[in-house]
Amino acid sequence: MKSIILTTAAVALTAGMAMADGHAKTVRMGTEGAYPPYNFINDAGELDGFERELGDELCVRAELTCEWVKNDWDSIIPNLVSGNYDTIMAGMSITDERDEVIDFTQSYIPPEASGYVAASENVDIESGVIAAQTATIQAGYIAESSATLVEFATPEETVAAVRNGEADAVFAQKQYLDSLVEASGGQLMYVGEDVPLGGGVGIGLRESDEELQGKFDAAIVSMKEDGTLNAMISKWFGDDATLYE
Incomplete structure (x- = not known):
């Protein structure tokens, strides 16, 4: 296009x-x-x-x-x-x-709720490193929490950061994350509680x-x-x- x-x-x-x-x-x-x-x-x-x-x-x-x-x-x-x-x-x-x-x-x-997705169940979403897309309400939420926020320009980069160990989890809309978790064959999973935003x-x-x-x-x-x-x-x-x- x-x-x-x-x-x-x-x-x-x-x-x-x-x-x-x-x-x-x-x-x-x-x-x-x-x-x-x-x-x-x-x-x-x-x-x-x-x-x-x-x-x-x-x-x-x-x-x-x-x-x-x-x-x-x-x-x-x-x-x-x-x-x-x-x-x-x-x-x-x-x-x-x-x-x-x-x-x-x-x-x-x-x-709709936002959620955390990680590559392991044993991650610390409270004080760990959390990836989110720049200028989203999810990034704003993490910035005000006790976790460390790492921002990326695209949603794909946030998930890649979890896969390569750069971040402990990604925080995003569940409607975006659902298909990624399902397609990962168990490599990605939801952790923590859902968070209603927006x-x-x-x-x-x-x-x-x-x-x-x-x-x-x-x-x-x-x-x-x-x-x-x-x-x-x-x-x-x-x-x-x-x-x-």
Whole structure:
């Protein structure tokens, strides 16, 4: 998938013209492309995953023309604010801290626990070395604990740190860790207690894009009401995934 590179000035001009003349503009959907099953690049080199399928369906229901933009996690909020794309759909938990900078739709994934995964049951998660992805609520949680935090730019690197002995455990969303633990053949395992964090996962938008937020909110509500959102969550996260009531 080719990345879309536009200058901030050009993006701002395009958006302003579209709003001024009342014509619909293309909504650029920003994602990381490195956080399966939420979002990832498949074997064909295309953006795939739960959020790609969900985002495409939301755009259809909201009658929006959408295209996808891949962006590294550590700069995903700044590049939304500066206008490089119009939304963030990247497994981003809704938090008060983030809500001070951007706005969120209602959640499309209910609040879900985070967990610790290690290569041995005998690790010390209270005061040991814990890996987490940079700028996540999991990294923030570990930073305020008695453990030693080591941060990495990508989720893959956090797990690699456990495998190579650089960290005692990784702390991340269980929806990301579940498939890794299952596929590890016993080499990786959950340790300690689950930790509930955040207010679910939602679409991030600029604070000025209230109309766009309203359209996505309405589309999310329609998918909750007709059951298609729960069906999509079960498809990508398994039958044990937390669903909307």
